[in-house]
Amino acid sequence: MFRFIVRRLLQVLPTLFGLSVLLFIWLRRLPGGPETAILGERGTVEQRAAIRTQYGLDQPVMVQYARFMRRMLRLDLGNSISTKRPVIDEFMDRFPGTIELSVTALAIAIGVGIPIGYLAARRRGTVIDHLTVAGSMVGICIPVFFLAYILKAIFSERLGLFPTTGRQDPRIEATRVTGFFVLDGLLTREWNAASDALMHLVLPGLALASIPLAIIVRITRASVLEVLGEDYVRTAEAKGLTTRVVRGRHVLRNAMLPVATTIGLLTGGLLSGAVLTETVYAFTGIGQFIAESINQADYPVLMGFILIIALVYVMVNLLVDISYSVIDPRVRVS
Amino acid sequence: MKSVLSPRRAEKLDRLAELASEPSDERGESLTREALRRLRRNPVAIVGAVVVLLFVVLAIIGPLIAPYPPTATVGLDQIRPGVIPGPSSDYLFGLDHQGRDELSRMLIGARQTLLVGIVATLLGFSAGVLIGGLAGAAAGLGGRVGRWVDSVLMRFIDMLLAMPSLLLAVSVAALLGRSLTTVMVAVGFVSVPVFARLLRGSMIAQSQRDFVLASAALGLRRNRVVLGHILPNSLAPVIVQATLTLATAIIEAAGLSFLGLGSPDQTVPEWGTMLADAQRVLSVRPELAIYPAVGIIVTALGFTLLGEAMREALDPKLRR
Numbered sequence: 340m341f342r343f344i345v346r347r348l349l350q351v352l353p354t355l356f357g358l359s360v361l362l363f364i365w366l367r368r369l370p371g372g373p374e375t376a377i378l379g380e381r382g383t384v385e386q387r388a389a390i391r392t393q394y395g396l397d398q399p400v401m402v403q404y405a406r407f408m409r410r411m412l413r414l415d416l417g418n419s420i421s422t423k424r425p426v427i428d429e430f431m432d433r434f435p436g437t438i439e440l441s442v443t444a445l446a447i448a449i450g451v452g453i454p455i456g457y458l459a460a461r462r463r464g465t466v467i468d469h470l471t472v473a474g475s476m477v478g479i480c481i482p483v484f485f486l487a488y489i490l491k492a493i494f495s496e497r498l499g500l501f502p503t504t505g506r507q508d509p510r511i512e513a514t515r516v517t518g519f520f521v522l523d524g525l526l527t528r529e530w531n532a533a534s535d536a537l538m539h540l541v542l543p544g545l546a547l548a549s550i551p552l553a554i555i556v557r558i559t560r561a562s563v564l565e566v567l568g569e570d571y572v573r574t575a576e577a578k579g580l581t582t583r584v585v586r587g588r589h590v591l592r593n594a595m596l597p598v599a600t601t602i603g604l605l606t607g608g609l610l611s612g613a614v615l616t617e618t619v620y621a622f623t624g625i626g627q628f629i630a631e632s633i634n635q636a637d638y639p640v641l642m643g644f645i646l647i648i649a650l651v652y653v654m655v656n657l658l659v660d661i662s663y664s665v666i667d668p669r670v671r672v673s
Numbered sequence: 674m675k676s677v678l679s680p681r682r683a684e685k686l687d688r689l690a691e692l693a694s695e696p697s698d699e700r701g702e703s704l705t706r707e708a709l710r711r712l713r714r715n716p717v718a719i720v721g722a723v724v725v726l727l728f729v730v731l732a733i734i735g736p737l738i739a740p741y742p743p744t745a746t747v748g749l750d751q752i753r754p755g756v757i758p759g760p761s762s763d764y765l766f767g768l769d770h771q772g773r774d775e776l777s778r779m780l781i782g783a784r785q786t787l788l789v790g791i792v793a794t795l796l797g798f799s800a801g802v803l804i805g806g807l808a809g810a811a812a813g814l815g816g817r818v819g820r821w822v823d824s825v826l827m828r829f830i831d832m833l834l835a836m837p838s839l840l841l842a843v844s845v846a847a848l849l850g851r852s853l854t855t856v857m858v859a860v861g862f863v864s865v866p867v868f869a870r871l872l873r874g875s876m877i878a879q880s881q882r883d884f885v886l887a888s889a890a891l892g893l894r895r896n897r898v899v900l901g902h903i904l905p906n907s908l909a910p911v912i913v914q915a916t917l918t919l920a921t922a923i924i925e926a927a928g929l930s931f932l933g934l935g936s937p938d939q940t941v942p943e944w945g946t947m948l949a950d951a952q953r954v955l956s957v958r959p960e961l962a963i964y965p966a967v968g969i970i971v972t973a974l975g976f977t978l979l980g981e982a983m984r985e986a987l988d989p990k991l992r993r
Contacts, residue, residue, distance in 0.1 A: 354832050361832070365844055476981065480920060480973035482927045485948065485966045488955060604834070611839035615928050630932050633843055641847065645840045656831065 416643035426643035435518035436624035443544035448551035456559025478553030603659030718982030724975025796861030801868020809876025916980030
């Protein structure tokens with residue numbers, strides 16, 4: 340197990356190297372070059388020249404790449420053009436919000452999706468099954484931002500059940516510990532703050548969960564159906580194991596393999612969805628900041644975020660692979 | 674030569690040999706043909722196919738039957754802050770926020786929407802099949818070099834997968850500027866790793882099938898086995914995926930337009946852009962968002978239904 344993890348960690352290195360090269364090329368290919376990326380479009384000729392010497396843009400490419408890598412390794416990502424603050428600080432301020440939102444969405448998707456998918460597979464061909472399949476197909480076809488608007492219009496603007504925007508009511512003076520508002524509220528025992536933050540998560544969480552939910556339902560259903568038809572399930576039943584053991588140890592465990600892979604792959608889509616959802620709900624996570632940065636051509640922010648998020652994803656996929664090897668020991672060998 | 678076997682036994686054996694040398698009358702049906710027959714019997718497939726067909730027809734004739742040009746601000750005088758006239762006999766779907774005929778823009782936008790979906794999917798499909806096919810072939814051919822090629826290609830694919838689609842799109846947009854091309858390239862780019870992984874996985878799975886063993890036992894070269902037997906048998910899930918990707922491509926393109934990465938050019942209406950634009954006047958006239966949204970959802974659903982039915986029809990496990 341330990342050797343497997345070390346091997347997988349070593350395999351990440353070339354990926355990260357490739358990523359850094361791509362990012363470096365991207366930065367150089369930007370319209371106006373890296374100077375524009377750092378200064379924005381409003382930089383003067385002198386400022387541009389200063390940037391060129393400061394960042395060694397007059398040096399050979401290999402030297403430039405080495406310098407670029409050194410800055411990246413120190414997480415020195417420059418300053419945001421619009422807020423003038425270091426990109427890494429902006430990121431750290433906003434990332435907890437996005438994680439909270441994504442985790443909420445993923446929890447809804449997994450918590451609801453796996454039981455529904457399993458139920459549909461066991462009741463194959465019944466009304467429940469057909470409704471599940473139809474629902475999951477429709478769920479995938481609704482644009483996330485449109486769903487977000489609809490949920491907001493119905494449940495918060497018309498019915499007033501949930502807050503419309505933000506992460507927490509500004510009137511609540513909550514103590515900040517970790518930047519995760521719900522967690523902060525629980526840690527400081529400010530139940531009021533925690534529940535308010537939680538209420539702010541419901542609608543965006545639901546909107547963001549729609550596509551992952553639909554996908555998890557479908558994968559679980561298909562996977563369970565496939566496993567149910569396997570010989571070893573029949574064998575397990577034939578040798579007199581209880582239904583409970585057969586379902587838990589033989590069916591669910593084997594059926595979870597494709598589901599685990601899918602959840603790993605979903606994290607990428609989750610962030611894209613988060614950008615859209617956060618924009619609709621003015622939820623101060625990185626998504627909303629990215630949307631603003633796109634509109635203001637704030638390249639340092641975009642580049643920094645691409646780098647950090649790519650790092651996060653490589654790590655998430657690594658974790659998925661490791662969890663995979665826990666579910667299915669065969670993965671470790673091959 | 675006199676047989677050492679008893680005459681009856683010899684006769685029996687001769688008959689068996691005769692039977693074996695003759696192709697049997699009862700010929701197996703090709704997977705494609707059987708799949709098509711299953712598709713025709715599946716109501717889900719029919720519904721999906723009809724929706725897709727209607728959409729394609731609309732994309733072809735839509736611009737021809739549109740009552741007004743898409744950019745003509747025919748009802749500009751009726752637009753005031755907070756007031757957008759609804760449907761009337763002149764403008765069946767009402768006017769949009771700039772006083773243009775909504776019906777005309779919907780009709781003309783169908784073509785653009787289909788184009789975005791098809792081009793994006795084709796981009797992703799071609800690149801993905803190329804990379805995945807190479808990796809799958811390399812893995813199937815085996816050997817140290819094969820494994821090395823496969824592993825390098827998969828690392829590259831992992832790298833692409835590591836990039837969230839939206840950031841990929843943003844990076845592309847930063848290089849190419851805001852346009853429909855950006856949206857198509859970005860959406861297509863995102864699907865490359867999906868196609869590549871799917872084809873590679875499918876090829877590796879096929880390479881362990883009995884027919885591959887059989888063709889190897891018959892002495893076929895490994896190249897022939899991979900290209901002539903493994904690859905064609907592995908393509909089905911990839912083609913199904915392409916149908917499903919068409920649906921998601923249209924939806925993702927709408928999302929990118931919503932973020933302002935789409936075409937700033939208002940002369941070519943596209944449903945995603947229309948939906949994104951309509952969010953600003955949502956409180957005044959929600960219909961303006963609902964028309965393109967319904968268009969996108971129904972179209973995406975059509976492609977999804979068709980794709981799902983195709984997957985079911987092609988899945989050998991569900992055959993018989």
